[in-house]
Amino acid sequence: MRSENEASGQKGRSFIEEARRAQIVASAVEVIAEVGFAHASLARIAKHAGISKGVISYHFGSKDELMEEVVGRVYSTIGEHVAEKMAGLRTATEMIRTHVRSVAEHMRGHRAQLIALGEIFYNLRTADNTPRYGINASEEIFRAMEEVYRLGQESGEFREFDRRVMAITHSSAIDAMFAYWVANPEHDLDAHASELADLIERACRQ
Amino acid sequence: MRSENEASGQKGRSFIEEARRAQIVASAVEVIAEVGFAHASLARIAKHAGISKGVISYHFGSKDELMEEVVGRVYSTIGEHVAEKMAGLRTATEMIRTHVRSVAEHMRGHRAQLIALGEIFYNLRTADNTPRYGINASEEIFRAMEEVYRLGQESGEFREFDRRVMAITHSSAIDAMFAYWVANPEHDLDAHASELADLIERACRQ
């Protein structure tokens, strides 16, 4: 068996092994998005991928490990897209608008990933049955956002406010935008993102 | 067996039956809050309540029915508290501040209920595997919020903005405030609520 505990790194993995892992992760995303975390059994994921259950066990030490890889892959894909869009921005105001709109823009083409991510975040638990992710897994994001707010406050763009509360609110507003869009696919995601950027900007500025 | 189709009414229920139902609902809340929706089996709930599994089946037609009763009870408790606090308010600004702060005030004493409600909302599915609640179950709340915003806009307190986007954002900000507090019990819920009320007010006003 391979895959001990290398999280998202791809250290010693052969090309073919990497391909299998990617295929399985993709299947997991689609199955979770379709039937929900609770009904996404390894059997279903394997069937969807056209492989046998054993393959999954071979490449991933456990179901939990597979789930964590799903989160890792989806997360970094989003991060890459957003980072690219935000590169070179100067003002905090621009950064915030760009953040909201670029993440919306990206998720519009990755609906299944969005749903799967939420399902896993909300449901995955560690062996001692405490939530594996949950809101505290966003600490890194909160920190990054707070940094932007601090920037804006220092530059005089923003008034003084509690940056942690703002980060939590900002983050949840984006999540809710997606959740609403997932439940109502005809909802105009980009318009919502623009409007939301306005709200945040107004809440922040002097 | 009882419990036909009386939803939340307590028409034909004897005192003792009502007490048992309440006891079982309370157990369900605590177990769900502790181990999560997925691991909250009837066996565990019964054990927690110190009764046999069959009792639950006797008083509730199905597990789903029990879950819906949990939602119903928790929901109406919250609703009563908030409604009381908001009675008699005049301006939209006051209403919004009061809403945010009164719901925070109430949930501070009902942590398990808060968690259980979220778990069920996110996880309960109907027989055809579509989400039973999910964000669309908040439609009623969105409508009520939109009405307040409309009021504020008409009175000139608020500027023009997309009321639906605001309602989604407002609602999710409250949920996130609670989620953060649940994960970080030392977090100052009331301070967060005040700060959040400020944010919303600033986002709304002219």
Next chain:
Amino acid sequence: MRSENEASGQKGRSFIEEARRAQIVASAVEVIAEVGFAHASLARIAKHAGISKGVISYHFGSKDELMEEVVGRVYSTIGEHVAEKMAGLRTATEMIRTHVRSVAEHMRGHRAQLIALGEIFYNLRTADNTPRYGINASEEIFRAMEEVYRLGQESGEFREFDRRVMAITHSSAIDAMFAYWVANPEHDLDAHASELADLIERACRQ
């Protein structure tokens, strides 16, 4: 508690007790006919009768005892009707025709009883899990039929044949006639009975 082991007798039973038992038996017949033996729970029978489960337990020592009473009552009703029709007949040929046709005539108006009887016969088992009725419960009937055949053989109406085989065949032919009619309600029961009487007569006669 009453009702020890009095089978079908009504020795020490009060009028009201007798009425309750009859009501419960009638409900049992209808429920069994409708949903089958396996799904005819005491709860369903009680609900159908508009009484509580406890009443049944009070009047019948066990579910099995109720089932046996159903058989007893239905059986004796049929017996009475047939006996009446056959009284005074002289020739074995007449007796056989009359038997087939009178039982058909009677069951035509008692479809539920017919079905319930079959369900119980086929499914009820004693505590040691051996069939309670089954084909050996028909011994009495076989004996009576054999007596008629012997009569016919002695009178010269009938040829020599194995009377036990004839009794089994005769009896099963009637049961099958009913089973076919139950499954195909448009089937002409009386015509079938006449035709069957012909078949038996031809098989018997010189």
Next chain:
Amino acid sequence: MRSENEASGQKGRSFIEEARRAQIVASAVEVIAEVGFAHASLARIAKHAGISKGVISYHFGSKDELMEEVVGRVYSTIGEHVAEKMAGLRTATEMIRTHVRSVAEHMRGHRAQLIALGEIFYNLRTADNTPRYGINASEEIFRAMEEVYRLGQESGEFREFDRRVMAITHSSAIDAMFAYWVANPEHDLDAHASELADLIERACRQ
């Protein structure tokens, strides 16, 4: 898991899988014959086979599917034997005698199969609680028998009579012969079959 929707075919089944299925079916037959349909739980069948409960679920999609496979296998075994014996017969009279005697001959060595078949026929129900087999499942047999009678009538061997009534009677007489033998193992099955063939012949002929 296998077993999608291949009915009785053995298309994609490996040797080992086929063996397991056969073993499980054999166990089911024996358990049903011994304790009756109602008490033949998957647990008991698995225990009898010396395997875990899960194995049955692995090889059969549901208990109903297993039951239907039991019926299919037993049925086709009987059919093969009888068809072989009847090949090449000319007169309807010969056919009828041969049918009755060959099926008796075969079942004499397959008592458990006989009982299990009856139990399933009588008790298995579809999801909507209507009988899965029952007498109407014999339609094919009735049709085949009617064809033989028609042959005999056209050839002048047989008189005119209602072929459907005759088929029902003929079929039930065989079933009853078996039922009597099952309940009374010392009963001479072959003699009964011969006598029964006589009865049918006499009922049919001019």
Next chain:
DNA sequence: CATGAATGAGCATTCATTCAT
């Protein structure tokens, strides 16, 4: 590397029966 097979624990639900009131 990959598979199919098997395990055994856990699940929601049904039910006959018992019993205090």
Next chain:
DNA sequence: CATGAATGAATGCTCATTCAT
């Protein structure tokens, strides 16, 4: 007499995991 409440065993089924080949 009658009731509603409670019990605990049993049922069919799902599933992550293990393992020989």
